Amino acid sequence: MTDWTDRMLELLVGPVAHGGHFVARAAEDGTPGVDGDGRVVFVRHALPGERVRAVVTEDPGGAFCRADTVAVLDPSPDRVEPPCPWAGPGGCGGCDFQHASAPAQRDLKTAVLREQLERLAGPAAELSTVPLHEVVVEELPGGPLGWRTRARLAVDDAGVPGLRAHRSHDVCEIADCSLVPAGALEPVLEQRFAPRTELEVTVGADGAARVGAGATVRAAGRTWELSPGTFWQVHPALADTLAGVVGDWADAPAGGVGWDLYGGVGLLGSVLAGQVGPDGRVLVVESSRSAVRDGRAALADLPQVSFVPGRAEREIARLSPSPDVVVSDPPRAGLGAATVRALADRAPRRVVHVACDPAALGRDLALFAGVGYRVRALRGFDAFPMTHHMEAAVLLERLG
Structure with a gap:
């Protein structure tokens, strides 16, 4: 197959795909593919329904190639002038959607989240008490610019x-x-x-x-003094938003046990602590030493909270006591099969699961369905405006 790198293509742009690009097809002569024929082109800086000219930037030699839009022949009504002059083709790679209006960006992320759940969640959709295909990526306060801390x-x-x-x-x-x-x-x-x-x-x-x-941050009615490098959500509204979700969904019983896995400085664990009260227990599992140190200092007035240094996937089997409720906020790759099975073996009544990748979320929901959990609530958040990234939270409940 001929290498298409640097080749100019004319494309009819199709749907958004996970990763900040859009799906199009091109014939061998560089014109738009017809009725699904032609090679797949993942094109950036475009919008669905547009006719564009794009230059191929990467051709791995298989069924697809990657391209950047360099001219818009038939623009979408959702297209706007990017606020940043470095966000276009050949420039900074941090933003994917600066050329789309803010409402259109959320629509694109909603489409991706729904598509990934439909494709990957499998039995979770059948067991769910809420329609997964109706989830919407919600706007957070503060607007689409100037949010990154x-x-x-x-x-x-x-x-x-x-x-x-x-x-x-x-x-x-x-x-x-x-x-x-x-x-x-x-x-x-x-x-x-x-x-x-x-x-x-x-x-x-x-x-x-x-x-x-470092930084001084506030959320869930508390103050944390963060050491350099300690993780905290970059959107200033997301920490309080997730704390509110846990407060609404976790329903940890007074005197009960809550686990906060991949818990960082214990933000979500502090919410569980308020629910279980002084006679309960909250275990915050975190591998970052600086986060454990900062969290212990911030939550020193909550004796029911204990920090467990270590990787959550390794600690689940030996944590004691077993939980009534679990909050999990893993890295982008999600929990995975072994961790979901280990968690199900400890039989929490509820799991509040936070995810920053819709594909990983879909896979994890399918795994939870396989070990006897159903979705009771699902929300998406536009915590990274101008990019393709998003955050989601799911409430899972044990069957039986």
Whole structure:
């Protein structure tokens, strides 16, 4: 097969796909495929229904290739001017949807979430007491710009900081980032750093960006002092939103036992602690030493909370006592079969599961259905505006 790299294609853009691109087809002569014929092209910077010209950026030699839109011949009514000049083809790879209106972005994410659940959740959809295909990705407060409180910058060979290009280690020089509060990043971008390193930048409550610094954050009615590198949600509204979801769904009994797996500094565990009360127990399992240290300091007034340093998937079988309710917020890959089975063996009545990848969520829901759990509630959140990323939360209940 001829390598299509750098080839110009004319495409009729189809549906959004998981990963921030859209599905199109191209014939061998570079014109749009007809009636599903032609090679699959995953094209960025486009929208469904558009006719575009796109340049192939990557051709792995199989059934598909990747391309970037360079001209829009027939624009979608949802298309807008991107607020960031570095977000287009060949530029920064951090944003996928800056060319779409904010409502359209949420519609695109809703379509992806529904499609992934339909394709991967399998028996979970049949057992669910709520229709999974009706889930909607909800807007969070604060608007689509200036929401990011933390950013990771890459430093190029000359010591200039910037953001990486899409699917590349190349560093794009930028003067600002529209996702970070306006002007906060500029003083950092004007500095020079050790070549080929990465920088953790935190925007404090005063609006100033600092490299390698900790942060003071508030959520669920409490304050956490975070060490440099300790994880916290980057959207300022997400921590309280997830705490509210756990408060509404967990229903941990007074005097009961709650587990907070992959619990970080214990944000969601603090909500469980309020439900079980002083006579109950909450075990927060977390592998990051700095998160455990910061969490213990923040929750020192809650003697019912204990931190268990370690990886949740290894600790589940030996935690004691067994839980009435579990909150899980795993990394992007999700829980996986072994962890879901181990969790089901401990027989919690309810599981509040948080996911940041819709495909992993679909797979995990199918696994939970296989070990006797059904979906009772499901919500999606646009916690990463301008990107394809989203957050979701699911309430699972044990059958029988």
